[in-house]
Amino acid sequence: MLAKERQKTIIDIVSEKGSIGIHELRERLDVSEATVRNDLKYLEQNGMLKRLHGGAVDLSRMNEITYEQRAVVHASEKERIGKKAAGLIAPGETIFLDAGSTVMELATHLPSGFEFNVVTAALNVASAAGRHGNAHVHLVGGMLRSSLQELVGPKAIAGIKEIHAHKVFLSCSGFDAGKGLTERHIFSAEVKKAMIAAADQVILLADSTKMGRVFFAELAPLHKVDLLITDNAISDTNRTLLTAQGIEVLTV
Structure with missing residues (x-):
């Protein structure tokens, strides 16, 4: 051709x-x-x-890029990252899951054999997590952004603030050593901010191509992240930049 x-x-x-x-x-x-x-x-x-x-x-x-459209890019990396993240959940924990396509892979591969709580603002994540009988799934309220299957706005944020979580597993549109974590949409960023504030540990799930990219809405400074799970294509330079800010980096 x-x-x-x-x-x-x-x-x-x-x-x-x-x-x-x-x-x-x-x-x-x-x-x-x-x-x-x-x-x-x-x-x-x-x-x-x-x-x-x-x-x-x-x-x-x-x-408005939909969840389905985002899910097709770097699909194998997202699956590996999601599976790795699932191994970090402990019995009896309460975890936040955001609306990202990588986090959806985590929801699909949740661990079995013990009970834990899942809190999310994403309809598709709640549905996937709910297929695991050992996961007690809590869906916060809010205004539906149908393209991303995500509940946002004051009610979603208020619901998140009522909960204490041991871990938050979240994604972002981009992350940068200087600009931190950023999002395409400010409503999504506000929900993620609330989850970060209400969790003991912040775990970022992001493929390596998102490093160095900056988008419209500020989400959090990079030092707020405790652990990054990414693919093994991340460069040694970027890994050094991240570890210098106290972030543990796991590659898959």
Whole structure:
């Protein structure tokens, strides 16, 4: 397939699906990952799509990127991170889970054999956690942001403030040594802030591509994070920056 034919196929797929990951494109087009990345770079430079964390999104849908669209990018890394995080939950604990797609992987792979409490503001996370009979799931109230299946606003924050959690497992849109943790949407950031304030330990679940990225809404300074679980592509330089701020880094 010639480059122009391949690029047209990519545009057609992205327009139809809304978003797609590099791994799926590589398999569908039967080309190397480098070729896919070059095609996406060319198409973005020509205003035909937007590259996003290991995938691509249709420009017409960039205002509100849905949970389903985010879930397709770096899917294998997110699954490994979620499984690793599940091993940190102890019997009898109360944990906060936010609305991120990586945290959803944790909710899917919760441990069995002992009981614990899960508090979340995400409908899909609550549903996934609820499939584990040993997890007592509590869903806070609030206004629904349907694209992310997340409850936000004053009622959600008030509900979180009533609870003490041993751990919060959260994600973010980006994290940076200078700017800290940031989010695309301020409503999501406010919910995450409340969870951080009400938890003893803050555990960030984020793939390495989010390091050095800064978004609209400030979430927390980096030193608020106790533990980062990320993929093994994180650079030695970034690992050093994180550990210098007292953050333990686990890679999967």
